[in-house]
Amino acid sequence: MGNFAVLGAGAWGTALAKVLADKGNRTTLWAHRPEIAEHIARDRVNARYLPGIALPETLHPTGDLEEAVRGAEMVVVVVPSHGLRDVVRQARPYLPPEVLICSASKGIEQESLMLMSEVLHDELGTHVSPRLTYLSGPSFAKEVAVGQPTAVVVAGASEPETHAVQQAFATDRLRVYSSLDVVGVEIGGALKNVVAIAAGAADGLGFGHNARAGLITRGLAEIARLAMTKGANPLTVAGLSGMGDLVLTCTGELSRNRTVGFEMGKGRTLEDVLASLGHVAEGVKTAKSAYDLGRKLDVEMPITSEVYRALYEGKSPRQAVVDLMNRALTRE
Numbered sequence: 001m002g003n004f005a006v007l008g009a010g011a012w013g014t015a016l017a018k019v020l021a022d023k024g025n026r027t028t029l030w031a032h033r034p035e036i037a038e039h040i041a042r043d044r045v046n047a048r049y050l051p052g053i054a055l056p057e058t059l060h061p062t063g064d065l066e067e068a069v070r071g072a073e074m075v076v077v078v079v080p081s082h083g084l085r086d087v088v089r090q091a092r093p094y095l096p097p098e099v100l101i102c103s104a105s106k107g108i109e110q111e112s113l114m115l116m117s118e119v120l121h122d123e124l125g126t127h128v129s130p131r132l133t134y135l136s137g138p139s140f141a142k143e144v145a146v147g148q149p150t151a152v153v154v155a156g157a158s159e160p161e162t163h164a165v166q167q168a169f170a171t172d173r174l175r176v177y178s179s180l181d182v183v184g185v186e187i188g189g190a191l192k193n194v195v196a197i198a199a200g201a202a203d204g205l206g207f208g209h210n211a212r213a214g215l216i217t218r219g220l221a222e223i224a225r226l227a228m229t230k231g232a233n234p235l236t237v238a239g240l241s242g243m244g245d246l247v248l249t250c251t252g253e254l255s256r257n258r259t260v261g262f263e264m265g266k267g268r269t270l271e272d273v274l275a276s277l278g279h280v281a282e283g284v285k286t287a288k289s290a291y292d293l294g295r296k297l298d299v300e301m302p303i304t305s306e307v308y309r310a311l312y313e314g315k316s317p318r319q320a321v322v323d324l325m326n327r328a329l330t331r332e
């Protein structure tokens with residue numbers, strides 16, 4: 001059995017820690033807010049982020065980052081993408097030399113416009129590259145936590161390490177594929193959240209299935225363009241992290257990103273929706289990062305641009321749809 005650490009006790013970190021702990025691994029779950037660790041230790045449930053799910057005794061909550069990573073064979077980082085750099089920097093002095101590192105956060109850092117793998121390289125050095133992996137794909141935390149069948153993908157630059165992480169997470173309910181295309185898998189996971197906001201807005205505005213299918217498909221086209229420009233294989237985003245996660249998040253009512261778009265489509269303000277959401281909706285920050293990255297790399301991203309304008313420039317979702325529909329006609 002392994003000795004694993006999961007950094008981030010939100011819904012996804014808790015669900016992934018439960019997967020590892022249910023397999024009999026000693027799994028330490030680090031919470032950004034120490035009181036969350038105390039509550040989990042007392043109640044054996046994360047009532048704030050994953051209510052109603054009993055957590056096994058093999059899962060050890062802590063608010064102490066050093067305690068969490070000391071002696072770990074694999075550290076899984078699952079904090080919101082805007083917090084990943086700080087958490088990794090704080091954990092760095094205590095990381096065992098040969099530790100495997102897996103990021104399960106979906107986002108692009110604002111300002112630097114770096115993918116999570118680039119942030120990890122920046123903080124830990126490029127020599128860690130073979131030990132870095134990235135987990136993504138269509139996976140609502142709540143469904144994984146109750147053992148609903150789910151398929152995800154783990155990407156890494158080095159096959160043996162990627163295979164080790166694939167094996168660590170795999171169960172008869174969680175099927176884990178592997179990939180060597182880290183950038184493609186990361187971009188698919190980050191950008192689907194932006195398209196989910198658009199699809200939610202379309203639903204909130206009262207549009208139909210046609211609009212949603214159009215957004216998913218054309219959203220995938222702009223995700224593929226960005227992925228290719230960043231050196232990824234565009235076919236990667238037709239897989240679980242890309243098309244798979246677009247289908248889930250653009251249609252599933254559990255999606256926080258879709259909810260943000262849906263409520264804005266109904267007329268609520270972004271601030272109002274975020275105040276009541278209770279969880280991170282990565283697409284809000286990623287819309288800005290991706291918009292800036294698209295402009296920097298000269299990649300045409302019309303859906304991302306309209307989501308950005310609706311979130312950051314006060315454009316009405318209805319006007320954003322009108323402008324998308326009236327763009328110059330083009331080839332598919």
Ligand SMILES: NC(=O)c1ccc[n+]([C@@H]2O[C@H](COP(=O)([O-])OP(=O)(O)OC[C@H]3O[C@@H](n4cnc5c(N)ncnc54)[C@H](O)[C@@H]3O)[C@@H](O)[C@H]2O)c1
Pocket residue numbers: 008009010011012013014031032033049078079080081082083084087104105106107139140141142278279280282
């Ligand atoms: N929830 C899911 O179903 C799901 C599935 C796949 C991937 N993800 C991704 O996992 C990541 C985490 O999402 P989640 O659903 O667990 O979030 P969540 O909203 O459920 O919880 C957020 C957690 O992050 C902590 N936090 C807040 N700010 C922080 C900071 N600056 N530094 C460190 N920690 C901070 C909070 O205390 C909380 O524990 C996101 O990138 C998300 O896109 C989520």
Ligand SMILES: O=P(O)(O)OC[C@H](O)CO
Pocket residue numbers: 106137138139140141193196245248249254255256257258280281282
């Ligand atoms: O609830 P969302 O929109 O953050 O989506 C959660 C996961 O990323 C789904 O794969």
